[in-house]
Amino acid sequence: MFHLHRTKLRGAAIGVCTAALVVGTGLFTLPAQAQSPQAAPAAAAMREERATAEVAEFFQKYLDAVNQVSAQTPFQVREEFLSADLDKELTVWGSEHKTDPVLRENKIPKTWSTTDGLKTETEMKVIITQRWEDGTSRDVWYQVRLSDLVIVSLSDPTPAA
Numbered sequence: 817m818f819h820l821h822r823t824k825l826r827g828a829a830i831g832v833c834t835a836a837l838v839v840g841t842g843l844f845t846l847p848a849q850a851q852s853p854q855a856a857p858a859a860a861a862m863r864e865e866r867a868t869a870e871v872a873e874f875f876q877k878y879l880d881a882v883n884q885v886s887a888q889t890p891f892q893v894r895e896e897f898l899s900a901d902l903d904k905e906l907t908v909w910g911s912e913h914k915t916d917p918v919l920r921e922n923k924i925p926k927t928w929s930t931t932d933g934l935k936t937e938t939e940m941k942v943i944i945t946q947r948w949e950d951g952t953s954r955d956v957w958y959q960v961r962l963s964d965l966v967i968v969s970l971s972d973p974t975p976a977a
């Protein structure tokens with residue numbers, strides 16, 4: 817009797833642990849029609865948070881590369897996070913303006929922050945505000961493709977009309 821109870825208990829424990837692992841690791845997903853109506857907005861919000869986090873990670877890794885405190889070069893960081901077209905555009909922009917194409921300056925910011933900008937179903941704008949020792953600041957706009965979190969555009973703000 818004791819042996820049978822222990823076997824059932826062990827089987828139940830294994831079943832509960834297996835279920836927790838399957839659900840917790842995302843191996844178990846509900847069919848689309850079974851998901852709640854709140855799932856779509858929640859998923860969109862998560863993509864937007866990830867887009868902002870991706871830009872922040874890119875910028876920090878880029879600064880580390882420029883400051884030579886990482887194993888990567890600025891070009892390697894750009895290759896990792898940016899679309900190939902944007903990387904080429906930045907190389908041209910840097911040559912034409914004789915300045916760092918990501919920082920938009922030839923100096924390293926003292927601090928920086930991110931702000932979420934406009935978004936569509938496919939892309940989101942993230943704004944990096946760079947601040948320097950002298951109190952000046954500069955915004956740079958990043959456009960992130962939400963499907964794969966690749967940065968597809970980097971630009972200066974459009975002047976107000």
